[in-house]
Amino acid sequence: MAYYKSYVMVWIALIVLTGATVGVSFLNLGLWNAAVALVIASTKATLVGLYFMHLRHEIKLVIGFALFPLLFLALIIIGTLSDTMTR
Amino acid sequence: MPDLTALQGTEASLASHDVDAVFIFILVIAAFFFVLTQGLLIYFAVRYRRKKGEPPAKTPYITGKQWLEVVWIVLPSLLLVGIFAYGVIIFVKMRTPIPGATDVQVTASQFQWSFKYPDGRTYSNELHLAVGKPVKLIMTSRDVIHGLFIPDYRQKQDVLPGRYTYLWLLPKRIGTFDIYCSQYCGTGHSLMRATLTVMGQNDYLAWEQSEKQKQQSAGASPKAKGKALFDSSGCGGCHSIDGSAKVGPTLKGVFGSTVTLADGKQVKADEEYLRESITEPNEQVVKGFQPIMPTFKSTLKDDDIAAIIAYIKTLK
Amino acid sequence: MASKEKAGKGAPVAARLGIWTFLATELLLFGGLFTAYTVFRITYPDLFHQEHLKLNRLLGALNTVVLLTSSLSMAVAIAAIRQGKKRLMQAGIVLTLVLAAAFLAIKYMEWTEDFARGLYPGSNLFFGLYFVMTGLHGLHVIFGMCVMLYLVVQGQRNRFSADYHTPVEITGLYWHFVDLVWIYLFPLLYLIG
Amino acid sequence: MSQTESYLAHKGFKSWALTMDHKRIGVMYLVTTHLFFLIGGFLALLLRLKLLSPGPALFSAHTYDVLFTMHGAMMIFLFIIPAIPSSLGNFFIPLLIGARDVAFPKLNLFSYYLFVSGILVILISLVQPIDTGWTFYTPFSAENSAAVTTVSFGLFLVGMSSILTGLNFIVTIHTLRAPGMTWYRLPLFIWGMYGTSVIQVLSTPVIGITFLLLVAERLFGVGFFDPAKGGDPLLFQHFFWFYSHPVVYVMILPAMGIISEVIPCFARKPIFGYKAIAYSALAIAFISFLVWGHHMFVSGMSTTAGVIFSFLTFFVAVPTGMKIFNWIATLYKGSISLDSPMLWALTFIFLFIIGGLTGLFLGSLATDVHVHDTYFLVAHFHYTMMGGTVMGLFSGLHYWYPKITGRMLDERWAKHAWWMIVVGFNVTFFPMFILGMQGMPRRYAEYPAKYHSLNVLATVGSWLLAVGIVIMFANFIRSLNRGAIAPANPWEALTLEWQVPSPPPEENFEVIPTVTDWPYSYGKETGDTRGK
């Protein structure tokens, strides 16, 4: 039973966060809008990863497999920006 | 090269000797490692060779040597940083704006270069410069990506549509030099060549003077306007006016001739045919050619087209 | 909760490594789009701001809720089969399928609305990104639905049990990934354009 | 010998088409990819033939463009990327780590069929062949013949096949090692393949999305790469090279793996610096993701980015150099027999050093401006790909031929072919360095007369090369039936694949072996054990 409960809790948190991010988007915070939205999205993603995708209980190797590719996502974005932002 | 003979004469343009120097610097380091590695490789292969059918000799059980490995990590790393730094310094020098440079607008199109001077004179596939006078090439493309490459100047820069890229040149030697298109741009890529003529400062002034006069005396006759448009629109990139075939058919003597189309039909090349060839080039495709000619419907106004046709008629 | 034990009941390590590796490739597939988004968003902030207002924020939020809920039902299905509760698993997957279909239906409504207002992939860079990103995501939803349909059929044939349910686990991970992508697409496109 | 049947025992089309045996799938890849090597090579001969004369000759410029596009695309996507990983990798990874098959045999077969369907889709496009060059730069490719869409789709399938193969290998290497086969007891070929697989998995999806975007650009007018719509043609190049640079190490790492097996075996000495070689494979794989911008120094990319990418580029040379020094040190005081696999391995080192060192001229900003997109570049990449990867592949083919087919190759013919190819290769490609330094641009159907004589030389070289290759393949085919029966371990190598019969039985190992030592203990019993 414990799992179901924790899943539902996570789900509630996710819905609340969705509400929050939509709410914030109606305020005009300038650059902070993007920052807040991304922080909330990342929180949600972390929740999904840890609970729904079981990363919380995973062996180290699998966790490594899950995190390692993020580095490459960062690489392609940063590498490309290193050109487009300095032109 | 780095044609090594260049080292003896005057360099062709600013920094071309510097580039050669970087080249030689890398060459020396590369040669060192080349001789070292290949030498040992061949020496060991011969020295420790086992004859056919012989049983293997005793070999020592060596699995590593730490200090050696450290040396061949650290030493190359240092040299590489050196190569990197030298390359950057010269690159930056090549790309630094030269004060007092004259602007020349460069427009690349399939498959032709057009060079426009500040006073509006435009030349197709010819660039004239005065020795010792810096110029700034402001380059853009009308269609796909091209690349302006002057081997003797050790300079190259891609030319993009929708954007300017720049090249600063400081000619130092009188003569004629090749300009190539270095970025593959289609069927006529290898023929997209131009010449760079560098003249002494007085010769240059004289040339400029006479060109200006020519332009004035030619006045505004449709033929002269047609020729100017022909050059500036890039027609010459694909069409010769001397009878030789390029990417497109020659325009010498087309007017009034009978043209065979790809579908076997034969049509007479009258004014209307020429007009349609320019505005809807892919409607009637000439036999033996690819349907690659762009339409000029939106770029050329009606009387521009009329002027070009008037000019084509004179090509006999 | 003995956490080790729980993981032990999951799919074999090889299957987990396999699917996570696959998700890595998916991440970089979308990575190209995220890169394009970042570049254009920085180059044309005004365009993005003005165009993103044309999207229906509430439908987007609704769709987010739908997809998050489908992730919940998927997670429940997996927890169920780990304990051998086959009926609950079936119910979970069917619910996930229904929610996925609802997601697509809403997306379809949004797209038709956009088309009706003359907004096409070629309209401008923002809508190019919007259609390509949601389109590719939608394709992933459809693919996921096909796999879930297969799971339902297999489940009906009693293929899965507490001891063997690797396909369910793997599909679950895939589905959560599809959810993850949406979690980022939603704010990027609808909220902070 | 065991009584179990060889994996080749079953005959008939179905036994191949539906097989899930990694060895058979490997052989199918081997045949498919080499077919494209021969076809691609044949196209290259036509290219060279046209370049025999500087002016218009033989066929039109358009045909020439189609030919080099097909040559480059086939060689890269259909031959060299899958050539070692999917064929020799498939065949030998399980054998080398002591497993019965790969982790996902069905996926393995599926990935082969993805590859074949990709090829078929690409062949369909030949009705209206494309002439974009293998790099597909926009906006040219966005306006090119309609077949660009078809080809993109075909290459997407080929890419998916490549991803799934990489995925399969990664999981196999992690989970199916025999008892006692610790990471440091893995043969170095496995380390090379591991690095390769990581690159395949992480970079291929980016080319996938790039092709999808190109198609979206063509079909729906999405203008990501179109300046007229505010897009950026250089974005395409960033995406393209984010994949295509790492991919050159997909080509070279497996070849380096083969060399690391062959050198110790034929020098009867343990490999020098095992860990350095192993980790350098991973280092190369990682650094390869950081340097893609070196293809874009003169593209209009910013100077800042150019400086960063140039800096990073040079650091690939460090782990690569380490490997080369290690191999040479392995030869020291060895007892070297120059059988054909070893000859090819030494040729690999010799030619790859030339290719690699010329990479430095390209990596340096100042000199790249001059040699970029000239024949210097063409020479560089043929020295690394043909002189490097393909020579490594040849080494592997000669080394493992007995294991795959159960027959020995004819050593005499192998050596004849070797001479021809080595001489032919250098005569073909060395002049290109000089041509490039003199400024001859690549992809030129016609060229100024001053480049004529060196081009003639290169063309003549290509004929020698062709004769050598024909001899070599004739030897491969002839030995299938006429070669001497191969013993289980003709080279007295220590890796696991040689401990089973040639050709191996269907399930590889009757009993999964337990590994107690690393595979490079050559000379341990006989020689002294200094320096361990």
Ligand code: HEA
């Ligand atoms: C197997 C394929 C392969 C390999 C392994 C390499 C290896 C390298 N390549 Fe190459 N490259 C290609 C295939 C390959 N390349 C292809 C196909 C293209 C062109 C694509 C196209 O445009 O169509 C290309 C293009 C290319 C460019 C772009 C040029 C341009 O377009 O202007 C550059 C620029 O930096 C470059 C650099 C390098 C470097 C630095 C290495 C290094 O990895 C080399 C490292 C090796 C050594 C340096 C030699 C051994 C080392 C020692 C002996 C140690 C000591 C040495 C020193 C300290 C100097 N390559």
Ligand code: HEA
């Ligand atoms: C694996 C990669 C690979 C390999 C092995 C080769 C091998 C060869 N290449 Fe290629 N090449 C490329 C990859 C490769 N190439 C790429 C990526 C490009 C760039 C394309 C572009 O610009 O877009 C290129 C471009 C390229 C050019 C430049 C074209 C130009 O820019 O204008 C040239 C010119 O000489 C050339 C020549 C050759 C030659 C002579 C061989 C020889 O080594 C070939 C040897 C093989 C044979 C000689 C085959 C012999 C077989 C037979 C005779 C039997 C025939 C059988 C059948 C038909 C079934 N190649």
Ligand code: CUA
């Ligand atoms: Cu213009 Cu090539």
Ligand SMILES: [Cu+2]
């Ligand atoms: Cu590269």
